[in-house]
Amino acid sequence: MPDVIMPRLSDTMEEGELSRWMKQVGDEIHKGDVLAEIETDKATMDLEAFDNGILEQLLVVAGALVPIGAPVARIGDGSNIVEGATTPAAPVADAAAPAAPAAAVTAAATPAVVAPASATPAPAAPAAPVSTGELRTSPLARKIGREHGIDLHTIAGTGPQGRITRTDVDTAIVAQEAAASASTAPVGPVAAPAPALAAVSADSVSVPVSRIRAVTARRLTESQAVPHFFLTSVVDVARLVAFRAEVNESLAALGTKVSLNDLFVRASAVALRAHPEVNASWGDGVILRHNHVNVGVAVATDDGLLVPVVADADQKSLAAIATETRALAGLARTGGLSLAQMSGGTFTISNLGMFGIDSFTAVLNPPEAGILAIGAASDVPAVRDGVLVSVPTVKITLTVDHRVLDGAVAAAFLRDLTQLLEEPLRIVL
Amino acid sequence: MNTNVESTTRTITYRQALNETLRAELERDEKVFLVGEEIGVFEGSYKITAGLLEDFGPERVLDAPIAEEGFVGAALGAAMLGMRPVVEIMTINFSLIAIDQIVNHAAKMRSMFAGQVSIPLVIRMPGGGGQQLAATHSQNLEVWYAHIPGLKVVAPSTPADAKALLTAAIRDDDPVIFLENLSLYSAKGEVPDGEQVAEIGKAAVVATGTDLTIVSYSRGTTTALEVARQLEAEGLSIEVVDLRSLRPLDRDTICASVRKTGHAVVFEDDWLSYGIGAEISATIGEGVFDFLDAPVRRVAAAEVPLPYAKALEKAALPSAADLAKVVREVLNISSTPNDK
Numbered sequence: 190m191p192d193v194i195m196p197r198l199s200d201t202m203e204e205g206e207l208s209r210w211m212k213q214v215g216d217e218i219h220k221g222d223v224l225a226e227i228e229t230d231k232a233t234m235d236l237e238a239f240d241n242g243i244l245e246q247l248l249v250v251a252g253a254l255v256p257i258g259a260p261v262a263r264i265g266d267g268s269n270i271v272e273g274a275t276t277p278a279a280p281v282a283d284a285a286a287p288a289a290p291a292a293a294v295t296a297a298a299t300p301a302v303v304a305p306a307s308a309t310p311a312p313a314a315p316a317a318p319v320s321t322g323e324l325r326t327s328p329l330a331r332k333i334g335r336e337h338g339i340d341l342h343t344i345a346g347t348g349p350q351g352r353i354t355r356t357d358v359d360t361a362i363v364a365q366e367a368a369a370s371a372s373t374a375p376v377g378p379v380a381a382p383a384p385a386l387a388a389v390s391a392d393s394v395s396v397p398v399s400r401i402r403a404v405t406a407r408r409l410t411e412s413q414a415v416p417h418f419f420l421t422s423v424v425d426v427a428r429l430v431a432f433r434a435e436v437n438e439s440l441a442a443l444g445t446k447v448s449l450n451d452l453f454v455r456a457s458a459v460a461l462r463a464h465p466e467v468n469a470s471w472g473d474g475v476i477l478r479h480n481h482v483n484v485g486v487a488v489a490t491d492d493g494l495l496v497p498v499v500a501d502a503d504q505k506s507l508a509a510i511a512t513e514t515r516a517l518a519g520l521a522r523t524g525g526l527s528l529a530q531m532s533g534g535t536f537t538i539s540n541l542g543m544f545g546i547d548s549f550t551a552v553l554n555p556p557e558a559g560i561l562a563i564g565a566a567s568d569v570p571a572v573r574d575g576v577l578v579s580v581p582t583v584k585i586t587l588t589v590d591h592r593v594l595d596g597a598v599a600a601a602f603l604r605d606l607t608q609l610l611e612e613p614l615r616i617v618l
Numbered sequence: 619m620n621t622n623v624e625s626t627t628r629t630i631t632y633r634q635a636l637n638e639t640l641r642a643e644l645e646r647d648e649k650v651f652l653v654g655e656e657i658g659v660f661e662g663s664y665k666i667t668a669g670l671l672e673d674f675g676p677e678r679v680l681d682a683p684i685a686e687e688g689f690v691g692a693a694l695g696a697a698m699l700g701m702r703p704v705v706e707i708m709t710i711n712f713s714l715i716a717i718d719q720i721v722n723h724a725a726k727m728r729s730m731f732a733g734q735v736s737i738p739l740v741i742r743m744p745g746g747g748g749q750q751l752a753a754t755h756s757q758n759l760e761v762w763y764a765h766i767p768g769l770k771v772v773a774p775s776t777p778a779d780a781k782a783l784l785t786a787a788i789r790d791d792d793p794v795i796f797l798e799n800l801s802l803y804s805a806k807g808e809v810p811d812g813e814q815v816a817e818i819g820k821a822a823v824v825a826t827g828t829d830l831t832i833v834s835y836s837r838g839t840t841t842a843l844e845v846a847r848q849l850e851a852e853g854l855s856i857e858v859v860d861l862r863s864l865r866p867l868d869r870d871t872i873c874a875s876v877r878k879t880g881h882a883v884v885f886e887d888d889w890l891s892y893g894i895g896a897e898i899s900a901t902i903g904e905g906v907f908d909f910l911d912a913p914v915r916r917v918a919a920a921e922v923p924l925p926y927a928k929a930l931e932k933a934a935l936p937s938a939a940d941l942a943k944v945v946r947e948v949l950n951i952s953s954t955p956n957d958k
Contacts, residue, residue: 329880329911348912348950355880355911 192248192260193224193238199528202229203338204256207236207249214272216244218264225251225261230404232528236261243267256336326353333358339365401493412553415471416591419550420599422607424583426566432613440508450486450540451511453563453585456616458482458502460606461536467602468535470556471592477556485534485554486514488521495521496554498534507617542566548584558593559602562586583610627808635777635809636666636742636798639784640704642813644674647702650788653680653689654706654742663708664744664803690716690741694724697739702788710745710759710797717762724793725768736791740784744798746837746887747935751800753923756931758888760836763795764864764897770818771864773797775839777807779862782816790818797864799837799887821868823875827857830881830945833872833898835861838885838936845941854949864894872898873905880911881948885941890918912948917941 195205206228212218218238225236242264249261263269326334326341330353334341337358344361346353398406429452436447461468461482470477482503485496497517499510520526536558539551542565551562564584571580585607589599609615630638643650656663658671658681671679682689686707693703707713713720724737747756764771770792774780780798787794824839825846832842839860846856859875861868876882882902884895895916902914920934946952 327880327911328908332908349947352912354950 191240193236193262193264195227195255195257195259195261196236197257198227198229198234199232199532202257203336204254205229206254207251207261208233210247210251212244214244214247214270215267218242218244229528230401232526232531233524234528238264240264243270245269246271258332258336324353325351327355329355330358333362337362337365401490401495405493408555409552412555415553415555417553417588418591418596418599419586419588420596420603421548421584421586422603423569424585424607424610425571426581426583426610429610429613430566430581436507443508445508445511447507447511448514449542449566449583450538450563451507451514452610452613452616453538453540453561454484454486454499454502454510454514455505455507456606456609456613457536457538457561458484458499458505459616460602460609462503463605464598464602466598467559467594469558469593470535471558471590472556476593479535481533481535483533483535485537485557486517487537487539487551488518490522490524492524495526495531496534496537497521497526497530498532500533536560538563542583548586550586551588553588553590558590559599560588561606562588585610626811628811629806629808630777631803632774632777632780632798632805632807633664633666633803635780635807636784637668637670639781639788640667640670641673643702643704643785643788644670644678647788649700650702650704651678651680651696652704652706653682653693655682655684655689655708657681657706662706664800666706666742666798666803686712686715687719690719691723693739694719694737697724697737697793698727698735702738702740704740704742704788707741707743709755709800710743711755711757713741713743713759720763720769720793720795721766725766728792729768737793738788738791739793740787740790740796741793742784742796742798744800744803746799746801747919747924747931749800750926750928750931752926756924758886758919760795760797760864761888761892761894761897764867764894766865769793769795769865771795771797772818772862773799773836773864774862775802775824775834775836775860777805778809778814779816779822779860781809782814783818783862785814786816786818789815794818797836801837802840805840816862819863819866819868821862821871822860823857823871824860825856825858827855827879829855829879830883830949831857831859831872831875831879832883832885832941832945833859833861833875834885835864835894836887838887841936841938841941842885845938845945848938848942849945854945854951856945861894861898867897867901869901869905872901876902876914877906877909880909882910882914883941883944883948884914884916884918885936886916886918887936888919889921890916891921893918912950915944915948917944 198205207225208228209226211223211225218224218241220238220241222238223235224238227234227236243266244262245265245267246263248263249255255261324341325346331341333355339358339361341353344353344357347357348354429449433447433449433452440447465478468479468482481501483498483500484502485498488495488497497520499513502510517526517530520530534554534557537554537560539560540563541549542563545565547567548564549562551560553560562585566581566583568579569582571578587599587603640652652667652670657667658676658679661668667679690705693705696703707716720741724739727735727737745758745760749756760771760773763769770790772783772787772794774783784796787796825843827846832846834842839858842858846858849856857875857879859872884898886894888894895918899914899916902910917936917940919936922934924934925931
């Protein structure tokens with residue numbers, strides 16, 4: 190019976206925290222039983238058994254971070270019961286291995302004692318250390334690289350025809366670990382040696398970060414490598430505010446209320462449908478235009494920022510968006526969001542208006558090409574028909590992935606979005 | 619796997635192991651009888667049946683006319699009626715005359731007659747080249763039979779496996795092709811005394827190692843072990859998997875080994891295209907793709923009818939040097955001066 194392994198539960202997951210064992214050594218296990226809870230970078234999920242048998246051994250302790258594919262427990266016939274969890278063994282399996290690029294190997298065309306390694310002629314020059322094109326790697330090298338977060342494009346292959354093999358990845362891992370331990374050495378002006386329990390010093394307190402915080406830090410750091418620019422527009426929201434009041438009046442009987450944010454979600458979705466070039470992602474050499482308009486809504490929680498997604502927001506009514514967004518935000522705050530509810534976003538809206546922030550710029554939520562930052566409504570003086578009047582306005586700022594979009598295209602989108610918000614009836618048409 | 623626990627062993631030849639096993643099964647079960655060309659008075663072309671006619675008489679050890687289709691068909695009929703015939707075909711090359719009986723009848727009857735009959739038939743035959751017997755007498759056609767559902771095909775590489783697998787084959791209720799090899803008959807090895815019954819369908823790891831897996835069978839396994847020893851002296855740790863059974867194929871043992879080593883070479887006596895190595899290679903690709911650090915390679919016979927001329931015959935057959943060369947290539951190690 191194969192060991193129970195840490196499954197891949199999301200696309201961005203590299204390891205999972207086995208937060209709680211739900212079964213004990215010696216328990217009878219049935220297929221489908223929940224063995225443990227796993228906290229991934231996105232959510233807490235159940236680890237289910239795929240086999241019947243007796244839980245013979247726990248290979249990791251609760252709270253351990255376990256790489257994808259590493260064994261966590263052993264189910265057998267009960268003849269090899271081992272009490273007490275050990276540290277995880279080396280990863281032995283991979284639940285979801287991506288397919289390899291088609292190999293260039295063909296059968297020998299001529300009689301031969303030995304099958305040729307490859308029908309492709311060897312390149313004239315040895316492979317360059319850093320290649321941007323086709324990557325020659327062994328499946329094992331790819332697997333190990335994945336497990337250790339090594340970008341194989343940064344490794345020189347020393348195998349036949351420059352193939353990256355296990356040796357090359359192992360070397361890179363050693364180098365990475367060496368670099369990591371060097372960077373954690375004490376730096377800066379503090380001369381005193383770091384205390385062994387470095388959690389507390391006189392001037393600062395170390396707060397352990399949640400998985401959400403950690404993944405936020407990693408992904409947003411990644412997004413800073415994306416060339417991006419900002420565009421700001423000032424929206425006259427007088428009619429939008431009036432429209433919202435009118436809508437809520439007619440929805441009152443249904444017990445539903447629409448927020449300004451819901452109007453922004455719906456307006457953005459309508460504008461995205463009209464501008465498919467914005468509803469897109471950079472896909473490693475191609476631009477992926479998405480068929481669905483899925484708008485993520487940034488929600489602050491005690492543990493960190495979560496972005497539940499309103500799928501097909503362009504196809505949903507205002508009332509539906511309002512109901513769904515409220516439910517998703519509630520789930521986000523209670524830790525109950527499923528992976529599906531946080532996946533597949535094509536655009537994100539971040540609103541800090543309730544904090545009185547006039548305007549701000551948001552960091553891209555990769556791989557999305559755009560994120561809209563919404564500030565607080567404020568009254569500004571304006572001249573209309575020769576008369577000085579007070580106009581309620583909201584500043585909206587679009588952050589754009591410049592690899593996907595140029596300024597003029599993004600500006601056209603933002604102009605149309607602004608017009609939609611200023612003529613709110615069009616939002617629901 | 620073997621049922622005997624207390625074991626005294628003797629060093630005997632592969633030929634003697636087969637002879638003793640036939641004798642033991644003839645004694646054990648009166649339904650067992652032998653039939654084949656020149657197996658009685660002449661004691662077999664390769665002397666596997668030496669002394670058996672004398673001890674068991676012409677009703678248990680039958681000399682057949684030179685008519686493979688006829689005596690294989692007769693044995694098949696006897697098997698249908700509950701006998702346990704052990705047929706010797708002089709070489710695998712002549713089994714082509716009887717292939718309709720084997721493929722269309724022996725392999726199919728249990729299924730086509732809804733399980734009403736079983737076919738406890740064993741067909742022993744040696745294959746292999748290297749004896750200057752020329753193209754029509756030197757073939758490795760085992761893959762023809764390994765391809766057929768309804769047959770079992772075993773190919774022992776040692777005297778001990780010859781004994782345990784032949785015993786298992788005779789006691790099996792389905793038709794078993796028992797592949798011998800001309801170059802193994804005089805090979806010696808330790809053989810445990812007493813009853814030994816192998817489990818058909820289990821491969822054996824006959825040398826353990828961590829760098830690369832050589833998968834082979836029959837004569838090829840002895841060459842693989844020789845190469846493993848040679849490369850061990852160079853600091854390489856080679857694992858050798860002896861298939862023992864070509865059908866059913868023990869894919870788990872193959873995959874478990876390659877999962878550990880990340881490298882695999884198949885050493886096979888048959889021709890490259892559509893051969894045993896192709897099946898092993900596909901098994902590895904499907905089973906442990908993520909653990910492969912290099913493409914699986916095959917070392918097989920040159921795709922020509924085997925030449926009679928000594929030097930050409932030698933050149934056409936896969937050799938230890940060919941295998942060592944490919945192992946080094948897979949491990950990306952440059953050749954040593956030892957390489958011819």
